[in-house]
Amino acid sequence: MAALNSNSFYHRPESKFPPSLWGDQFINHVSDSKVVEKYSKTVEVMKSDVRDLLTAPETKMVDTMHLIDTLERLGISYHFENEIEDRLQQFFNLDTNYHDDEAYDLYTVTLHFRLFRQHGYPISTEIFRKWTDGNGKFNESIKSDAKGMLSLYEASYLRIRGETILDDALAFTTATLKSMVPDLRSPLKKQVERALVQPLHFGIPRLESHSYIAMYEEEEIRNETLIKFAKLDYNLLQMQLKEELQQVSRWDFGELSGLPEYMRPLYKAILELYIQFEEELAMEGRSYAAYYAIEGLKELVRCYFEEAKWFIKGNLPLFEEYLKLGLITSTFGYLVPSSFMGIGYARKEDFEWLRKKPKILVAACTIGRLVDDVGSYEGEMERGQLAIGVESYVKEYGVIKEEAMAKLMEIAMDAWKDTNKEMLRPSCYKSRDLLTVILNFERLVDVTYKDKEDGYTHPEKVLKPLIVDMFVDAFQV
Known part of the structure; x- marks a missing residue:
């Protein structure tokens, strides 16, 4: 590209952005208060039942950790942040021996690793050594465990610098899962296909919840109450988001002298926006x-x-x-x-x-x-x-x-x-x-x-x- 001197006329390349896909549907949204009230009452009842499940002292660690993962993936865990934090802290402080207990299979251990890491607990990658050989490579025998491989794959995205065992785990599980897909049955097949495109840790939580609700419905062992809870809660939040979209869907702009025409609406919007912010924040x-x-x-x-x-x-x-x-x-x-x-x-x-x-x-x-x-x-x-x-x-x-x-x-x-x-x-x-x-x-x-x-x-x-x-x-x- 030739350099331009100060007298050159510069033509800015234009992006051919498509027109709005949404029209005025968000601006015209009207919330149904009766539906909101009905959903909200049902959710409150369900919250009490789930809270009892989370806090029950007799429940095994393995079962509670699985419940926490399900709540998080369904998008309803935010209702129980304190209870989940208490349980995870309790479990982390147990210093569980994951190496010798046969109850801790590949799926369970990798799930626990991911949950602890997601919540900031610095659990060591040493818990994966039981599935590696003398050279630190993962054993070929675990390739047949599709559920465990998927769990290890998701866990590997929580790695930090220097954790080469998880670098290896990502490469190992990615290749293995891709080869497995044609022979898997749903819902596991759908979960693997989605994970290979969108790892859970890198995904937007609400969108991941939307996807998981549909897949969880296909599980042989599922909790129907949690499914209904998740759907109602998702719909409630969607209504709230629509109301917020209605409030921010653009402004009536006037003209401002002294600026090019195309800049005036943006400039005015920014000024008005921050003046409003300052006034509200001052309170x-x-x-x-x-x-x-x-x-x-x-x-x-x-x-x-x-x-x-x-x-x-x-x-x-x-x-x-x-x-x-x-x-x-x-x-x-x-x-x-x-x-x-x-x-x-x-x-x-x-x-x-x-x-x-x-x-x-x-x-x-x-x-x-x-x-x-x-x-x-x-x-x-x-x-x-x-x-x-x-x-x-x-x-x-x-x-x-x-x-x-x-x-x-x-x-x-x-x-x-x-x-x-x-x-x-x-x-x-x-x-x-x-x-x-x-x-x-x-x-x-x-x-x-x-x-x-x-x-x-x-x-x-x-x-x-x-x-x-x-x-x-x-x-x-």
């Missing part, structure tokens, strides 16, 4: 929160401007130079403090912590930037844009684009390991709820750019069915 004694979101937006715009200069001049920076800027243009440095504004217990010290770019935020920005770069590469090249991330790596290291994209995904996967480490106790130095906000942004990236697809630019294939599941189609109960 909570948290007006300072809006400041950090605004500063994040300023930093984002400055970095966008620098990237634009690279593109206009046709310059390719060194990859590391690009990445320093790219971490900001991932947008998470702006979106995370914006999300914290809506969390009542997020205090000023939490925003200051974010401002210092903690490791988990850097990991999220890395994932957001590089997975985006890989997913949007083809589209950017077609539009005549400079796909800076991939092209910088190609030029600097003399590799082909496929090798560059593979390396970017490798760096992103290492960032996932950093996130997993930061979510563990005692290195978990902030509220896990706040850290989970950051984790969920990483999950959003994984889902949106699945299989190198740019779900933001072309939502029809990737995001449309997910949005339908989340906001449109309710479960029949």
Whole structure:
């Protein structure tokens, strides 16, 4: 690309974004208060029954852990956070001997590992050694255990840097499960097929719940009460989300002088939005929160401007130079403090912590930037844009684009390991709820750019069915 001088007329490549897929259906949503009341009453009764199951002292650890996993995958565990935390802490402190007890098969051990890791308990990977040979490789004999292999596969996504046994586990289980699929029967076949496309730990929890509810219904051993509970609760939350969508579906904008026509609505919306935020937060004694979101937006715009200069001049920076800027243009440095504004217990010290770019935020920005770069590469090249991330790596290291994209995904996967480490106790130095906000942004990236697809630019294939599941189609109960 030829460099442009200051007198050159620059024509910005246009993205052919499709029109809105949704029309005015969210704007026109009307909630049925009678249905909400009916569902809510039924859910309250069911909550009491499930709480009794969770807290029953005579229930075996294996059965309770299985119940916790089922509740989480059905999307109703948030009703029992304290009870689940108490049980997991109790079980973790037992220091269970997973090696010698025959009751702890591959499925059970890997399930326990995943649950403990998901909740921040630093359980050791040594519990997997009973299934490895003298060289640390997994025994071929476990390949016939499809349920256990699937559980090990899901557990491997909770690994941190240096846990080579789980790196090996991921490669081993992925290859084995792919070869098993044709011979499996549903619902296990459906679970394996979905996991190979969307690992549980990388998935958006509500969407994973929607998928699992349907598969759990096909299980031979299932709890019908939990199925009904999950469907009612999903529908209730969907109604709430529709009401929120109605409230945010765009604004009546006027014209603002002094700006190009196409920028005026956005500028006015941002100004009005943050004025409103500050007013509402002031009533909570948290007006300072809006400041950090605004500063994040300023930093984002400055970095966008620098990237634009690279593109206009046709310059390719060194990859590391690009990445320093790219971490900001991932947008998470702006979106995370914006999300914290809506969390009542997020205090000023939490925003200051974010401002210092903690490791988990850097990991999220890395994932957001590089997975985006890989997913949007083809589209950017077609539009005549400079796909800076991939092209910088190609030029600097003399590799082909496929090798560059593979390396970017490798760096992103290492960032996932950093996130997993930061979510563990005692290195978990902030509220896990706040850290989970950051984790969920990483999950959003994984889902949106699945299989190198740019779900933001072309939502029809990737995001449309997910949005339908989340906001449109309710479960029949």
